[in-house]
Amino acid sequence: MALTDALKSEFEELVKKYPQRRAGLIPALHRCQEDLGGWISPEIMEDLAEFFELEPIEVYGVASFYPMFKLRPQGKHVIGICENVACDLRGSDEIIDQVCKLTGAPDGGTSADGKFTVERLQCQGACTTAPMFDLDGVYHEELDADKVAAILGELQ
Numbered sequence: 001m002a003l004t005d006a007l008k009s010e011f012e013e014l015v016k017k018y019p020q021r022r023a024g025l026i027p028a029l030h031r032c033q034e035d036l037g038g039w040i041s042p043e044i045m046e047d048l049a050e051f052f053e054l055e056p057i058e059v060y061g062v063a064s065f066y067p068m069f070k071l072r073p074q075g076k077h078v079i080g081i082c083e084n085v086a087c088d089l090r091g092s093d094e095i096i097d098q099v100c101k102l103t104g105a106p107d108g109g110t111s112a113d114g115k116f117t118v119e120r121l122q123c124q125g126a127c128t129t130a131p132m133f134d135l136d137g138v139y140h141e142e143l144d145a146d147k148v149a150a151i152l153g154e155l156q
């Protein structure tokens with residue numbers, strides 16, 4: 001999928017707000033991810049590089065730095081499991097194993113049916129209610145095996 005004419009027009013307006021054209025790259029990455037399938041493909045990065053007068057590696061450098069930008073196709077539901085210290089100490093490894101088993105998605109990948117993506121996240125600021133995961137943008141906290149099974153059961 002390539003950058004559409006509609007997005008290019010939108011970005012022409014966007015760059016007028018900034019002293020340098022390249023400053024519009026991050027909002028443009030967000031818009032591309034929203035409009036073009038939920039992830040940033042290599043083709044989109046090349047189109048953005050051309051539009052923002054950057055090298056493709058510069059666009060990749062920005063897109064790959066921020067975990068909110070997805071560089072691979074995502075499942076219908078995305079489960080981001082915190083693996084940082086508070087969650088780790090309170091059992092995030094077991095949560096990750098359980099989520100992978102129940103969804104059929106590999107750790108760091110997408111299930112064969114395209115329904116679930118499982119990814120590991122760094123601290124999400126919910127340490128006092130660890131362990132936690134982010135399911136499609138909604139936090140679920142103080143997780144245990146029963147809670148995980150109930151949450152994922154509603155999605156089956």
Ligand code: FES
Binds near residue numbers: 123
């Ligand atoms: S360590 Fe998991 S939310 Fe902070």
